[in-house]
Amino acid sequence: MSPTNRTVVVTGIGATTPLGGDAASTWEGLIAGKSGVKPLEQEWAAEQAVRIAAPVAVEPTEVIPRPQARRLDRSAQFALIAAQEAWKDAGFEAKAGEDTSVDPDRLGAVIASGIGGVTTLLDQYDVLKEKGVRRVSPHTVPMLMPNSPSANVGLAVGARAGVHTPVSACASGAEAIGYAIEMIRTGRADIVVAGGTEAAIHPLPIAAFGNMMAMSKNNENPQGASRPYDVARDGFVLGEGAGVVVLESAEHAARRGARVYAEAVGQGISADAHDIVQPEPEGRGISQALQNLLDRNDLDPAEIVHVNAHATSTPAGDIAELKALRKVFGDDADHMAVSATKSMTGHLLGGAGGVETVATVLALYHRVAPPTINVENLDPEAEANADVVRGEARKLPVEGRIAALNDSFGFGGHNVVLAFRSV
Known part of the structure; x- marks a missing residue:
């Protein structure tokens, strides 16, 4: 196989989400149909029209030493936690160079964020107004930069092949993983740490999204508020956290005897x-992104048995995605078990593609699709176009190679579809 068309595999996973502080507890929560949505308890929430969100289950300061945490925006804290877990899960003992199985010049990092260091920016502006110029943190700019999570992950693992930060709203995390796949395929790197992160549970973003009428105002029933495909869905619930995978060329993974979760087939x-x-x-x-995925990659639609849908619980977006699946795959869509995990995690914006990639990879690895919760009355258009996994997790075929998709779409019309296959 030529160095410009190398097979890419997933060898490590990590996450910190509203369902758990690592990938294992997040997966356990997804399979159990657990909701991470809660009432906002901060004082500022009282005047908001939206008073619910999905914060991380484990505060980053419980994992990262406080002196280090003070120099990182919350989004970078999440990314570092997830990346360190994924790095260790892939079997690496130290950063590249110190771990002699990794050449730092052949290691990359691609960590995305849709909004970046918004909490640092807004909090430090409050400090400026209330306490004056001299009290503004000297770490503010390195903390608020959108590339801060990627840069800090790159520093942590010793990546020198390239450190990148795609910013494409809610498609950012998936685009980062797609970019990482191409880095390995084209020979720029042998290993790439990739994913997405977001930390935007703050009064300004919540007020802005709320005034856009984009978020659910079901404050009386937080755990039932995120309800993709239900006829009564009224908007997304804001979540936070990060999901990261370690991608590796199949040859490199085989040389070091790494465990492989799945093949990363490609992107559209x-x-x-x-x-x-x-x-x-x-x-x-x-539809065009899905078709591009099929045209550019060795993927048989008959292999695809699972879709982790973008499905944010908005009236228009949920159905448009299912129409596209039906248009491109036709009758093959009938055997695709569609899961909307945002019903449990909320919408992590730029972190969604990372967390949902972890979920998609684990669905293939364990051969089970997570449920979509809170679907009390399935939208007839959803029922006509897709097989939605509702209520309980569903077993996937146990024999043969199977594939799954992770869909991510963002403000501005960004569409990214990732495909993975069992090994």
Whole structure:
């Protein structure tokens, strides 16, 4: 196989999410149908129209030493925790160079964020106004930079092949993983640490999303508020956290005897060119991303048995995605078990693609699809276009090679679809 078309595999996973402080507890929560959505208890929440969110289950200061945490935006804290878990899970004992099985010049990092260090920016502006210039932290700029999570992960693992930060709203995390796959395929790197992170549970983003009418206002029933495909869905619930995978060329993984979770088949990317916020209602851009995935990669639609859908619980977006799946795959869509894990985690914005990639990989590895919770009355359009996994987890075929998709779409019309296959 030529160095420009190398097979890429997943050898490590890590996460910190509203369901758990690591990948294992997050997966356990997903399979159990657990919701991470809670009432906001901060004083500022009382005046908000939206008073619910999905914060991480384990505060980062319980994992990262406080002196280090003070120099990192919350989004970077999440990314570092997830990346360190994934790095260790892949079997590495130390950063590249110190661990002699890793050449730092052949190691990359691609960690995305849709919004970046927004909490640092807004909090330090409050310090400036209330306490004056001299009290503003000298770490503010390195903390608020959108590339701060990726840079800090790159420093932690010793990556020198390239450290990158795609920013494409809610498609950012998936785009980061797609970019990482291409880095390995084209020979730029042998290993890439990739994923997404977000930390935007703050009064300004919540007020802004709420005034856009994009978020659920079901404050009386937090755990039932994120309800993709239900006829009564009324918007997404904001979550926070990070998901990271270690991607590696199959040859490199085999040489060191690494455990392989799945093959990273490839990506499909497109743009709607429709609206800065609203999805194209018929899913044309999504259809194009799916078709690009099929055209550019060795993937048989008959292999695809599971889809981790973007499905944010918005009236328009959920159905457009399912229409696209039906348009591209036709009758093959009937055997694809569709899960909407945002029903449990909330919407992690730029972190969603990372966390949902972890979920997709584990679904293949364990051959079980997580449920979509809170679907009390399935939208007829959803029922007509897809097989939605509801209520309880569902076993996937135990024989043969199977594949799964992870869909991510973002404001601005960004569409990214990732494909993974069992090994």
